[in-house]
Amino acid sequence: MNKIKTLFLFIPFIGMCCWAMYYAYIVKNVPEVVLPITGYDPRNLLSGHYIEFHIDWSKANCYQNNWNGVCPKNDFSGINRFYIPENSAVELEHIINNSRFNTEIAFAYKAGTRPIAKELLINGRPWSKI
Numbered sequence: 001m002n003k004i005k006t007l008f009l010f011i012p013f014i015g016m017c018c019w020a021m022y023y024a025y026i027v028k029n030v031p032e033v034v035l036p037i038t039g040y041d042p043r044n045l046l047s048g049h050y051i052e053f054h055i056d057w058s059k060a061n062c063y064q065n066n067w068n069g070v071c072p073k074n075d076f077s078g079i080n081r082f083y084i085p086e087n088s089a090v091e092l093e094h095i096i097n098n099s100r101f102n103t104e105i106a107f108a109y110k111a112g113t114r115p116i117a118k119e120l121l122i123n124g125r126p127w128s129k130i
Contacts, residue, residue, distance in 0.1 A: 027118055030108040033065050034121065035076070037103050038096070049089040050081045051096060051120065053105065065109065075115060079107075082117050088127075095122055 037053040055076055062071040082105060084092055095101050102123050109115040120127040 023116065026113070027108045027116055030110045030113065030116075031065050032118065033107045033109045033115070034104050035060050035107065037105050049086045050083045051092060052081055053096070053103075054080065055105075072111065075109070075111075076107075079115050079117065082120050084120070084127075092120070092127060095127075 036056040036059040038056050055073075057071055057073060060071055062069050096103050104121040104124075105117050106119040106121060107115040108118050122130055
């Protein structure tokens, strides 16, 4: 009986590990798309620290990833948060709201799949390396 209880305790852990491995595989093997953003950091204490952004489709390159000039706006609807460490929130808020900086997000995206935000880019470089 104890073996069965132990097994049931490990099932959620195994499920979470499989889920994390699936997303790691998707992020590494699905083509990357870079889209310009505008946004702000609302600092919602219930949701943690994140940047809430809007994709700037007027500046987007709609010829990447075989889009043939037609951006898949519907596939990216509802994708509007990028989580960041708490100690970087204030600095990134100022950078994103400053028009001198070109801010973009790299997504793992393939037609028919939900886009996954991979990296925040500031002037073409990852934010963590600025």
